[in-house]
Amino acid sequence: xxxxxxxxxxxxxxxxxxxxxxxxxxxxxxxxxxxxxxxxxxxxxxxxxxxxxxxxxxxxxxxxxxxxxxxxxxxxxxxxxxxxxxxxxxxxxxxxxxxxxxxxxxxxxxxxxxxxxxxxxxxxxxxxxxxxxxxxxxxxxxxxxxxxxxxxxx
Numbered sequence: 001x002x003x004x005x006x007x008x009x010x011x012x013x014x015x016x017x018x019x020x021x022x023x024x025x026x027x028x029x030x031x032x033x034x035x036x037x038x039x040x041x042x043x044x045x046x047x048x049x050x051x052x053x054x055x056x057x058x059x060x061x062x063x064x065x066x067x068x069x070x071x072x073x074x075x076x077x078x079x080x081x082x083x084x085x086x087x088x089x090x091x092x093x094x095x096x097x098x099x100x101x102x103x104x105x106x107x108x109x110x111x112x113x114x115x116x117x118x119x120x121x122x123x124x125x126x127x128x129x130x131x132x133x134x135x136x137x138x139x140x141x142x143x144x145x146x147x148x149x150x151x152x153x154x
Contacts, residue, residue, distance in 0.1 A: 014032045019031070021064060
């Protein structure tokens with residue numbers, strides 16, 4: 001039996017995806033991110049291999065958005081510093097989830113949710129306390145939705 005080594009184009013932990021830079025150019029390639037939260041710094045960097053095999057690392061300061069494996073999408077958001085937030089719902093109003101380190105609880109991560117209207121950079125934090133009032137105000141231009149929130153039928 002003869003064993004011939006075959007080099008594969010797959011790299012461990014990488015999957016197909018794309019990045020969108022701040023010029024709105026979409027670049028396809030392979031992405032690896034650190035979604036396992038070991039450190040906030042590592043969590044907000046991705047590794048990218050373009051279709052020509054060029055390797056690069058990107059932070060939320062360098063790219064606007066990325067998607068990986070056809071399943072997950074992340075957007076750069078500005079909260080005094082830039083982070084990658086997971087896009088939970090994408091539409092006229094997007095729901096984003098950001099993980100932050102809670103140093104008071106031994107470095108555990110907290111999920112913080114934000115709403116963002118299409119075409120706007122403004123983020124509105126979704127607060128569980130006073131949810132009905134704050135979301136009624138946020139969706140005041142969507143009358144049907146505001147009524148559902150106020151009646152707690154949503």
